[in-house]
Amino acid sequence: MYRKKGIIYGLGITVLVIILFIFLPNIYNNKSFLFNLMLYMTLAEGLNIIYGFTGYLPFGYVGFFGAGAYSAALAILFLHLPPLVAVLVGGLGAFLIGIIFIPLLKLSGAYFAIANLAASQALYYIVANPNLEKITQGPYGISLANSYNPQVSYYVMLSILAFSMITVIFIKFSDYGLALLSIKEDRVSASLAGINVPRERSIAWGLSSFIAGLSGGVYAWYIAVFYPTTVFSLEISVFVIVFVLFGGIGTLVGPLIGSLVLYSFYNFIGISAPQYFQLSYGLLIIIFALFIPNGVLSIFEKRGIHVP
Amino acid sequence: MRKFSALIVFLFLFVVGFSGIAMSKEAPKYIKVGTLYASSGPFAKPSTAEFKGLNFWVHYVNSKGGVYVKAFHKRIPVKLVAYDDQSSTATATTLYNQLITQDHVDMLVADFGSVLTSVAVPLAKVHKILLFDVTGTGSKFFTPDNPYIVLCSLPTSGRWPYTLADFIISEKINRIAIVYSSNDFDQSQAVTLHNKLKKAGVDIVYYHAVPSNTSNYSIILHNIKAKNPNAVIEFGYPNNDIAFLQNLESSGLKFNMVFTVFPGQLFKLLKANVGVKALSYGYTYPTPPLLRYNKVNLGMGIDKFEKEFKKYSGKTPNFLNIAGYNAGLIMQKTLETSKKFDQLAFRKAINEFSGKAFTLDGLFKVNKEGAQIGEMLPVAQFVPQGQGLKMNIVYPPSMKTAKAVYPAP
Numbered sequence: 001m002y003r004k005k006g007i008i009y010g011l012g013i014t015v016l017v018i019i020l021f022i023f024l025p026n027i028y029n030n031k032s033f034l035f036n037l038m039l040y041m042t043l044a045e046g047l048n049i050i051y052g053f054t055g056y057l058p059f060g061y062v063g064f065f066g067a068g069a070y071s072a073a074l075a076i077l078f079l080h081l082p083p084l085v086a087v088l089v090g091g092l093g094a095f096l097i098g099i100i101f102i103p104l105l106k107l108s109g110a111y112f113a114i115a116n117l118a119a120s121q122a123l124y125y126i127v128a129n130p131n132l133e134k135i136t137q138g139p140y141g142i143s144l145a146n147s148y149n150p151q152v153s154y155y156v157m158l159s160i161l162a163f164s165m166i167t168v169i170f171i172k173f174s175d176y177g178l179a180l181l182s183i184k185e186d187r188v189s190a191s192l193a194g195i196n197v198p199r200e201r202s203i204a205w206g207l208s209s210f211i212a213g214l215s216g217g218v219y220a221w222y223i224a225v226f227y228p229t230t231v232f233s234l235e236i237s238v239f240v241i242v243f244v245l246f247g248g249i250g251t252l253v254g255p256l257i258g259s260l261v262l263y264s265f266y267n268f269i270g271i272s273a274p275q276y277f278q279l280s281y282g283l284l285i286i287i288f289a290l291f292i293p294n295g296v297l298s299i300f301e302k303r304g305i306h307v308p
Numbered sequence: 309m310r311k312f313s314a315l316i317v318f319l320f321l322f323v324v325g326f327s328g329i330a331m332s333k334e335a336p337k338y339i340k341v342g343t344l345y346a347s348s349g350p351f352a353k354p355s356t357a358e359f360k361g362l363n364f365w366v367h368y369v370n371s372k373g374g375v376y377v378k379a380f381h382k383r384i385p386v387k388l389v390a391y392d393d394q395s396s397t398a399t400a401t402t403l404y405n406q407l408i409t410q411d412h413v414d415m416l417v418a419d420f421g422s423v424l425t426s427v428a429v430p431l432a433k434v435h436k437i438l439l440f441d442v443t444g445t446g447s448k449f450f451t452p453d454n455p456y457i458v459l460c461s462l463p464t465s466g467r468w469p470y471t472l473a474d475f476i477i478s479e480k481i482n483r484i485a486i487v488y489s490s491n492d493f494d495q496s497q498a499v500t501l502h503n504k505l506k507k508a509g510v511d512i513v514y515y516h517a518v519p520s521n522t523s524n525y526s527i528i529l530h531n532i533k534a535k536n537p538n539a540v541i542e543f544g545y546p547n548n549d550i551a552f553l554q555n556l557e558s559s560g561l562k563f564n565m566v567f568t569v570f571p572g573q574l575f576k577l578l579k580a581n582v583g584v585k586a587l588s589y590g591y592t593y594p595t596p597p598l599l600r601y602n603k604v605n606l607g608m609g610i611d612k613f614e615k616e617f618k619k620y621s622g623k624t625p626n627f628l629n630i631a632g633y634n635a636g637l638i639m640q641k642t643l644e645t646s647k648k649f650d651q652l653a654f655r656k657a658i659n660e661f662s663g664k665a666f667t668l669d670g671l672f673k674v675n676k677e678g679a680q681i682g683e684m685l686p687v688a689q690f691v692p693q694g695q696g697l698k699m700n701i702v703y704p705p706s707m708k709t710a711k712a713v714y715p716a717p
Contacts, residue, residue: 032405032431036398130490130517139490139520141426143448148430223401224430225448227492229424230397270391270399271406277392279505 003173010169010308012251014162017041017256021158031154033267035222038157039215040263041239044247044255045164046211051241052250054201055184056105060120061114062099063092064209066232068216070127073137073142076221083147085223087156090217091210097123097243098209102202108187117234124232141227147167148224157222160214165208168252180204181250239263246288248290248295252308257296326661335380338387341366341639342413344403346424349395354546355420356627358442361517361632363388364620365640375640379649389413390694393424395456401427414649415639416441420628422446422492432456438651441678442635443628448491450677455655459680461631461669466496468496468593468685472567473504474655475687475703476539481565485514485549487552488527494520496541497569501541513537522548525555538715541583546570550581557586564715567591572688572699584697587690589716591702594688595627596668606665606672607637613668634669641665666689689713 024034043065051057072092075086104115126132128139137153171177179200180189191197216231223230239262247258269280292298296308346352347358357484369375374385384442389411393400400419404427407413416432417440418425424443432439439457441449444479445465449457463466476484484505488498495517502515518528524546531553532540540563542552545567549568563695571578572592579587589640602609608616617625625633638658663673663682669682673682689712700710 015548029409030402030405031409033402036402125519128490128519130472138495138517140492140495141422141446141448144429145433145448145454148434150434223397223427225426226397227426229423233396233398235396236398266399267402267406270394270403277394300451308521 004153006308007169010165010173013253013256013308014165014169017165018158018162021058021161025154033061035150035154035157037263038161039219040166040239040243040259041256042157042161042215043212043236044083044243044259045161045168045252045268046208046215047240047244048168048249048251048255049171049211050208051244053177053180053184054204054253056108056201056205057113057241059117059241059303060206061116061121061212061240062095062232062234063116063123064097064212065216065219065236066120066127066228067097067123068094068213069220070142070216070228071213072217073144073220073226076144076147077142082158083144083149083153084156086147087160087214087217087221090220092213094213094216095206095210101209102205104199105198105205117237120232120234120237121284124228127232128228139228141225142220144221144224147221150222153218153222157215157218158217160211163214164211165252165256167211168306171204171207172250174253175299176200176203201269210295242285242296246292248297248307251297254297254307256297261296310345335382336379336387336414338376339375339643340387340389340413341415341417342389342392342407342411343417343570344391344397344400344407344424344488346419346420348391349425349542351395351420351574354443355395355424357628358391358523358632359624360621361617361625361629362442362636363632364629365633365636366615367620368616369640375643377643379643379650379653393419395424397423397607398449400424401431404431407434413437413642415654417635417639417640418442418444418476420444422449425449429457430453436651438654440635440639443631445680447496447679448492450675450679452677455652455678458638458655458674458678460635460672461680461683462595463681463683463685464496464679464712466500467681468569469497469501471505471685471703472541472591472593472687473501473508475712476505476510477508478703479712481510481539481714483511483535483537483539485532485535485540486512486543487514487516487518487525487532487540487707488543489520489522489545489548489582490517491520491545491654492550494545497543518548519628520545520548523551525552526559529555529559529561531715533561537563539563539567541567546574546577550578553578553582553586553590557582562716563589567687568717569593571690572685576624576626579697584692587697588692589713591687591690591712593685593690594699594701595685596630596670597625597627597671598688599686599701601666601668601670604666604668606667607633608668610668621685630669634667637667638665638672654660 017102070092072086072090075081075089127136130138179195243258248254346355367384374383391403418428422444429449433456441459475709488494549570572594598609642654646653665672671682688701690697701707702712
């Protein structure tokens with residue numbers, strides 16, 4: 001009964017988010033802001049799958065994002081695929097990288113976080129290697145000016161956001177989600193209870209990397225001209241982790257709220273008072289970390305209100 | 309019938325009159341110029357310097373009652389709308405869009421360099437707003453199907469080493485080593501120089517890229533020395549040039565000719581970081597204020613600019629301050645000459661004064677794609693003079709102030 005209710009609420013929220021982002025450009029036509037907001041929401045949901053449900057915190061999550069951006073861009077440039085298909089190739093490219101990085105899951109805690117960060121940096125250096133100029137165009141950037149279509153890519157981003165939300169709903173309200181949560185609590189106990197820990201966490205890892213790759217692919221299409229530093233920037237990882245932590249991990253709504261509040265505030269200060277940007281944003285993060293360390297949704301949970 | 313004809317004439321006059329009213333745009337209270345700057349991150353220093361130069365232009369034209377706008381036959385004050393992108397391209401995308409779609413700026417100016425300009429190029433194209441590109445010299449930005457970009461200062465980076473190549477060929481210097489940072493800006497220079505020298509039969513004994521964040525060139529320098537070159541050319545960003553020259557000085561290695569890019573642009577910074585000895589007999593591309601353009605037909609000459617800028621900011625200007633101011637001058641000339649107040653008319657006006665406007669930054673001339681081709685970067689050499697350094701222009705012959713000291717003592 002709880003699951004059924006949760007799925008209905010979750011799907012309802014997904015529909016609401018879709019409607020909102022379809023109509024928002026009519027009210028506020030800075031589409032880049034709306035696009036980036038959707039992007040961070042999607043990445044936050046993607047990170048939530050691996051961090052929120054299994055406890056693995058990938059500091060190098062941006063590696064999948066960058067791999068997706070480059071896979072999609074190269075699919076457009078070399079295979080002449082339509083951008084929509086290239087975005088899918090972006091997802092698959094990141095998924096492949098995810099499979100290669102599966103051995104990292106044998107580590108845990110800070111060791112996993114650091115190893116993952118190093119792996120994403122290694123990816124960056126491979127892509128930006130001048131000797132690979134003929135393949136990745138090295139550090140000199142990629143131009144997809146001929147495929148540039150901000151209108152269509154906006155709605156593709158929205159579809160990917162919806163996909164990531166539905167994936168999280170499925171995980172949260174399924175036996176699979178319970179298996180992941182048990183891995184998060186205690187891997188050894190979960191294994192003794194009959195859960196195939198390596199398989200389950202690898203699936204979550206793959207899904208998480210696939211979502212980041214799709215996001216990277218559509219981002220590459222949306223901005224059209226980019227450099228390795230643009231799509232492998234550690235700032236993206238940091239933002240996404242902060243957004244998820246702020247909203248509340250292991251939930252559907254938490255990453256959405258985290259991204260909405262913090263990214264909107266980030267832009268609001270950036271536009272209204274750029275001279276106080278670092279000061280005010282830093283203060284806000286410190287205040288939240290001190291007073292709501294478990295995320296915004298914990299306030300509701302404490303009052304017995306269950307938020308999907 | 310007569311009534312009908314009168315009605316037709318009346319309707320015709322009404323439509324023509326009405327459309328005339330609809331077409332004549334009212335003059336705005338101020339010209340909104342939108343731009344971004346980075347107060348933090350890797351581009352903070354050059355970006356804020358460039359922004360200061362643009363701010364100075366706004367301050368200066370407003371002190372004269374604004375900029376003359378030909379489309380409205382009057383002077384209109386300039387209002388600068390600026391946001392901080394913190395050197396982040398993701399933030400820059402949102403903020404450029406904010407300037408275009410929310411603030412509805414009349415003129416859009418890009419942030420410093422190719423990386424922060426890159427995200428503005430497709431946005432400007434899709435929103436049909438002319439992008440005044442200050443120093444984003446990446447060759448990918450300039451395409452025949454995009455009339456919405458104009459590079460104000462500096463030629464596209466691939467053109468920078470033209471005179472350097474000619475100098476090396478004319479001095480009959482053989483055995484060249486080229487080391488460059490792996491980014492768009494430096495790679496395009498390295499490729500141009502490599503191709504030009506190869507074509508002239510010059511032997512290139514070392515040609516390697518290093519990551520842009522390279523901070524130690526010691527091993528690279530010894531590898532270069534092993535090839536026994538007569539000239540070492542290092543293309544990099546300021547941090548690369550500083551590391552390269554510091555390492556060269558501490559290594560005790562000597563070469564007949566050493567060329568780096570930024571001593572000519574950010575002389576004070578380089579001198580403070582590497583010292584007079586490391587720069588002695590070194591070669592560079594000199595830019596204003598080292599190049600003194602006083603005979604100008606647009607804006608102030610370098611002497612007056614230095615005086616006014618010092619009064620405004622309390623500091624002596626560097627090249628990036630000049631680049632920011634120069635972008636302001638190009639906008640000013642655009643508004644002064646454009647018959648209509650719309651973006652394609654602006655571009656048309658620029659095409660008309662291209663090749664005729666001479667500013668403190670040199671000749672402003674753009675090609676069909678909007679890339680800068682007027683400014684030419686000569687080759688200069690620093691020679692010791694007392695406790696300091698004197699800069700001599702050694703090439704081209706038309707600008708030459710002294711003969712190159714080659715080989716370096």
